[in-house]
Amino acid sequence: MGAGSWGTAFGVMCVDAGEPTTLWARREEIATEICEQHTNGAYLPETRLPDALEATVDPERALDGADVVVLAVPSVGIEAQLAAWGPAIPRDATLVSLIKGVDVETLRFGSQLVSESLDCDPARVVVVSGPNLASECAQRLPAATVAAGSVEARTERVQRAVMAPYFRVYTNPDQTGVEVGGAVKNVIALAAGMAHGLGFGDNTMAAVITRGLAEMVRLGAALGGQALTFSGLAGVGDLVATCTSPKSRNRTVGDRLGRGERLDEVVASMNMVAEGVKSSRAILGLAERAGVEMPITQGVVAVCHAGHHPSELVDGLLQRSAKPELYGL
Incomplete structure (x- = not known):
C-alpha cells in the first residue's frame, strides 16, 4: 500500500521472492505506468520493474485476499489512509510497517499508529527496517534488513515474503x-x-x-x-x-x-x-x-x-x- 520509491522497491523484492504482489497507488497515472510500461518514473527513474508486479488505484482490489499487507506510506497522514481503506484489510493479515518516523502530535511509532488506527492486535504488526536505500534495492543490489515483531510466525512469514536472492532478511523480536x-x-x-x-x-x-x-x-x-x-x-x-x-x-x-x-x-x-x-x-x-x-x-x-x-x-x-x-x- 503505497507506490513511492520504497513501496515500489519492496514490491519488486516480493515479486522476486516468488510472491504474487499488487501495489496500491494514489495516482492513476502511476498505476497505469507500472502496469503498462513496467516503470515508475516519478520515484524510481531508469528502473525496470518486473512484469508480474501489478498496480491499482483501487484499495479493495489491492487488498483482496492478501495475507501480508505492507504499509509503505509516510507517518504523516497514515491515520487518514487507514480510515479510508483499513476495513478492506483481511482480518488476520500480517501488517508490515515500513514507517521510519514518529507522529509529532502523539509521539507514537509506526506500529502503534497502525494497530491503534485499525483497532487491531498489536501482535499482527511486523516492522521492517535496515540499510535499504530504495533505488539500490530496486536495482537488485545485495542488501539486508530486519523484520521485527512479537509473534515469530508472523516475522518469519514476512521474512519469506521479501527474501529475494539478493535481499537477506533477519528476524528480531525487539520491535x-x-x-x-x-x-x-x-x-x-x-x-x-x-x-x-x-x-x-x-x-x-x-x-x-x-x-x-x-x-x-x-x-x-x-x-x-x-x-x-x-x-x-x-x-x-x-x-x-x-x-x-x-x-x-x-x-x-x-x-x-x-x-x-x-x-x-x-x-x-x-x-x-x-x-x-x-x-x-x-x-x-x-x-x-x-x-x-x-x-x-x-x-x-x-x-x-x-x-x-x-x-x-x-x-x-x-x-x-x-x-x-x-x-x-
Missing part, C-alpha cells in the same frame, strides 16, 4: 529497538548532511555518526529496546547508510541546509518525504519525556524548526561540557 533505530537515524542523517554541506571532513562525519549512535542507544534503552539491536542492521547499519549516501533523502536535505538553502525551499523541491524533518520534534519529545539527553537531535530541531543556522548546531555540540564517552549508556 521497539528496531523502530527507534529507523526513526532516529533519519535525524542524525540530517545532522550528517549539514556537516557535509558546511564543508567539514570525514572525521566530522565519523563523529556525528558515532555520537548519533549513542543518542539512538540511550533513547532505545530508555523505551525498552535491547542494546544489541543497535549494533545490528536496524541500528548502526541503517545509520551508516543514511548518513553517508547521497541517495539518502534526509542526508540530502541536511546537505542543502548546510549549503545555505532554506528548509521550505528544499522540501518544496522534493517529491519524496524526508521523515527526519518532522520526526525530529517527536523524537526530542520522547527523549525529554524519558529523561534522555540527545544534543544532536536537539540541534537538528533548532535548525529545522527554530530557524537556527547549521553552524550553530556544530558550535553547540563542540562547546558542551566534557563527559565520559559512555555517558548515559
Whole structure:
C-alpha cells in the first residue's frame, strides 16, 4: 500500500521472492505506468520493474485476499489512509510497517499508529527496517534488513515474503529497538548532511555518526529496546547508510541546509518525504519525556524548526561540557 520509491522497491523484492504482489497507488497515472510500461518514473527513474508486479488505484482490489499487507506510506497522514481503506484489510493479515518516523502530535511509532488506527492486535504488526536505500534495492543490489515483531510466525512469514536472492532478511523480536533505530537515524542523517554541506571532513562525519549512535542507544534503552539491536542492521547499519549516501533523502536535505538553502525551499523541491524533518520534534519529545539527553537531535530541531543556522548546531555540540564517552549508556 503505497507506490513511492520504497513501496515500489519492496514490491519488486516480493515479486522476486516468488510472491504474487499488487501495489496500491494514489495516482492513476502511476498505476497505469507500472502496469503498462513496467516503470515508475516519478520515484524510481531508469528502473525496470518486473512484469508480474501489478498496480491499482483501487484499495479493495489491492487488498483482496492478501495475507501480508505492507504499509509503505509516510507517518504523516497514515491515520487518514487507514480510515479510508483499513476495513478492506483481511482480518488476520500480517501488517508490515515500513514507517521510519514518529507522529509529532502523539509521539507514537509506526506500529502503534497502525494497530491503534485499525483497532487491531498489536501482535499482527511486523516492522521492517535496515540499510535499504530504495533505488539500490530496486536495482537488485545485495542488501539486508530486519523484520521485527512479537509473534515469530508472523516475522518469519514476512521474512519469506521479501527474501529475494539478493535481499537477506533477519528476524528480531525487539520491535521497539528496531523502530527507534529507523526513526532516529533519519535525524542524525540530517545532522550528517549539514556537516557535509558546511564543508567539514570525514572525521566530522565519523563523529556525528558515532555520537548519533549513542543518542539512538540511550533513547532505545530508555523505551525498552535491547542494546544489541543497535549494533545490528536496524541500528548502526541503517545509520551508516543514511548518513553517508547521497541517495539518502534526509542526508540530502541536511546537505542543502548546510549549503545555505532554506528548509521550505528544499522540501518544496522534493517529491519524496524526508521523515527526519518532522520526526525530529517527536523524537526530542520522547527523549525529554524519558529523561534522555540527545544534543544532536536537539540541534537538528533548532535548525529545522527554530530557524537556527547549521553552524550553530556544530558550535553547540563542540562547546558542551566534557563527559565520559559512555555517558548515559
